[in-house]
Amino acid sequence: MGKLTGKKVAILVTDGFEQVELTEPMKAVKDEGAEVEIVSLKSGEIQGMNHDEKGDKFPVDKTVDSVSASDYNGLILPGGVANPDTLRTNKQAVKFVRDFFDQHKPVSAICHGPWMLVEADVLKGRKVTSFPSIKTDVINAGGNWVDEEVVVDQGLTTSRKPDDLAAFNAKVIEELREGKHDRQTA
Structure with a gap:
């Protein structure tokens, strides 16, 4: 039995995501027994990217308008430039993310x-990291940005880039295994 048996995890993603930032965390949590669903803005398939080259297409399990954070034990947000830039313009996607914190x-x-x-x-007030190009956005949003491989702050795990995936995946599993973080602030 895996460390995450009985846990259900959402990966919120849309066209233009960095493929390895979906596939590697998804494999890591599935290997530990978690059920994983790809949640997106539309049904059908979404397009992955390998940096600036088209990657594979992935089937969407659920649309963001048909799910709730209460359906899941945790959330994973892959990068890629186009993916979060599109997602953050969708009110339902933003609310879905905020609800995990609530x-x-x-x-x-x-x-x-x-x-x-x-x-x-x-x-x-949270310590976080990200790809360096969005550092100013993170700071302007009140985050304490640091240049570290992986950062965990009250159940929030962040990493900078695909090279950090091994450390990221280990902390994702650890945080999902721990579960709820009652001291976590929204």
Whole structure:
């Protein structure tokens, strides 16, 4: 039995996500027994990217308008530039992210994924990292940005880039295993 058996995890993503930032965390949590659902803005398939080259297409399990944070034990937010930039313009997607914080559930974001955390207004006073190009956005949203491989702050796990995936995945699993973070602030 895996460390995450009985846990259900959402990965919120849309076209233009960095493929390895979806596939590697998804494999890591599935290997530990978690059920994983890809949640997106539309049904059908979404387009992954390998940096600036098109990657594979992935089937969407649920649309953001048909789910609730209460359906899941945790949330993963992959990066890629286009993915979070599109997601953060969707009110339902932003509310979905914010609801995980309101419910004190683990949230993990890598690379440009923290743009969703900026939009959800959940970074005030938190220590976080991200891809360096969104550092100013994170700071302007009240986050304490640091240049570290992986940062965990009250159930929020963040990393900078695909090179950090091994450390990121280990902390994602650890935080999901711990579950609710009652001291977590929204």
